Amino acid sequence: MSERPSAIEIEGLWKRFYKGGNEGLLWLTLSKALRRMISGETGRADTFWALQDIDLKVRRGEAVGIIGPNGAGKxxxxxxxxxxxxxxxxxxxxxxxxxxLIEVGAGFHGDLSGRENVYINGSILGMSRREIRDKFDRIIEFAGVGDFLDMPVKRYSSGMYVRLGFSVAAHMEPDVLLVDEVLSVGDVQFKARCMEAMRGFLRRGTSILFVSHNLAAIKRFCDRVVLLDHGRIRLIGTPDEAISEYSKLVSDLEEANPTGVENSHIGGRAKALGPAAITAVRILDEAGQPARTLISGRPVRIELDYRIDPAAGAIVDPNFAISVHMFGAGLFYQFESLRDGLRLGSCVGSGTVAVELPRLSLGEGVYQIGVALADEKGLPEHDWHDRAYRINVVADSQTDGPVYQPRTWQVLTKQYDAQPANGVGPEPFYPESVEPPCHSMGVMP
Structure with a gap:
């Protein structure tokens, strides 16, 4: 079978920026160039290469994801x-x-109405006025902004902006669709409609380049994934291969900077916000040993060492919050010591608290743990380690997805479609419950 033709071809791509940010001013550019010539300098010290030697081909009807830390060049x-x-x-x-669909509201004029911006944005994308007029009702219906069609878009919410922008781009019926992180804005229902629309594009042969920090969406949607790191391609492979390599990249960053990584996606440790701090965190397996790899359904223990400065006085009932995030996605769940009924009274000096998870309810995947010394509402008040501890969870091959759900199968009735020749069938068979060899989902203490 012959290979599908290419929709996108990138060969030896480099992109340079200057950190000064004023290379667009002609007189500054000329004056700096003249000074370099006089001084004998051969280049600029403030050069920054956002992309370096990129080679990539995207076939027709293929969905390719692009992932990587912030600043990687996506x-x-x-x-x-x-x-x-x-x-x-x-x-x-x-x-x-x-x-x-690169930026929220790109191509929109804030003082014009939604109706006017549909025509302007469609024209920018290459649609004729007649084409826009023929598709106008469908564009508005998909975006769900019919009640606000004649309102200036500067009064639209960010979600309305995205819905209208995506709807115009989607009805252009492109051969190649570029989608950046803008779909992180908007409600769950609209995101589902967008994903379904993009699957429709793929069925019709449209190629999609999809940039996202949501690794779960990348895994579900993309055929191949490109992992970028500091402007270079680190890996091109299947979603599982790329996400695994991304996890290793994050591990390297964590080990290189054990006090935390300043990256809004990876997380890190904030400076202590008050007189109290979390001084150590230990994640222990069922044997009581520190572990980064845990097993679904098995016991897990998390220990937190803390110190409250005696000079600042005691803290009454400090609240310890623990959050679990899917790697590259949003919050999975969070629980707190106060809401779980743990009251320590007046505390000062050093101490340790621990939480027992009788059965780890996470499905197979990579997760990030955050801890905080929080206020009574669970918001960080004294100290916050935001997604600073990464764990790998492994499970058997019987359960897919982010939740490890215990289940019991039962046969309530059993009938035979055909009767024996004598017309007498066997007695109905009612076996006992059949439970697969998996562990129950834990309930937070």
Whole structure:
């Protein structure tokens, strides 16, 4: 079988920026160039390469995800493909009609109404006025902004912006669709409609380049995934391969900076916000040993060492909060010592608290644990280690998804479709409950 033709071809792509941010001012550029010539300098010290030697081909009807830490070059690549930016070196070719959803409200004029912006944005994307008019009702219906159609879009919420922008881009019927992190805005129902619309594009042969920090969506939706790191391709592979390598990358960053990584996606440890601090965190397996790899359904213990400065006085009933995040996604669940009934009274000096999870309810995957010395509402008040501790959870092959759910199968009735020749069948069979060899989902103490 012959390989599908390419929709996107990227060869030797480099993109350079200057940290000063004023390279667009002609007189500054010329004056700096003249000073470099006089001083004999051969280059600029403030050069920053956002993309370095990128080679990538995307086939027709293929969904390719792009992941990586903040600043890896993901959005820069999409902006070059959409011709918002020009490459410094290399060749970029898009075969067919391209539509992009790069930034919230891109191409919208705040003082114009939603109706007017549909025509303007559609024209920018390459649609004719007649094409926009023919699809106008469907665009508005999909976006769900019919009641606000004649309102200036500057009064729209960010979710309404995204819905209208995506709807216009979707009805362009592109050959190539670029989608950045903008779908993180909006309600759950609209996100589901967007994902279904993108699956429809794939069935019709549209190629999609999908940038997201939501690794669960990347895994469900993409055929291949590109992992970017400091502007270079670290890996191109299946979603599982790329996410696994991304997890290793995060581990390297954590080990290189054990006090925390300043990255809104990876998380890190904040400076102590008050007179109290969490001084150590231990995640222990069922044998009571520190572990980064845990097993679904098995006991887990989390211990927190803390210190409250005696000079600042005692804290009454300090509240310890623990949060669990799916790696590359949002909050999975959070629980707190006060809401669980633990009251320590007046505390000062050092101490240790622990929480027992009788059965770990997480399904197979990579998770991040956050801890905090919080106020009575669970908000960080004194100290916060935001998603600073990463764990790997392994499970058997019987359960898929982020939740490890115990279950019991039962046969309530059993009938035979055919009767024996003598017309007498066996007695109905009512076996005992059948329970697969899996562990129950834990309830937070």
């Amino acid at each position: 959005s820069t690549m999409l902006k070059i493909l959409s011709r918002v930016l020009r490459p410094t070196r290399g060749r970029v070719k898009v075969n067919g009609r391209l539509s992009g």
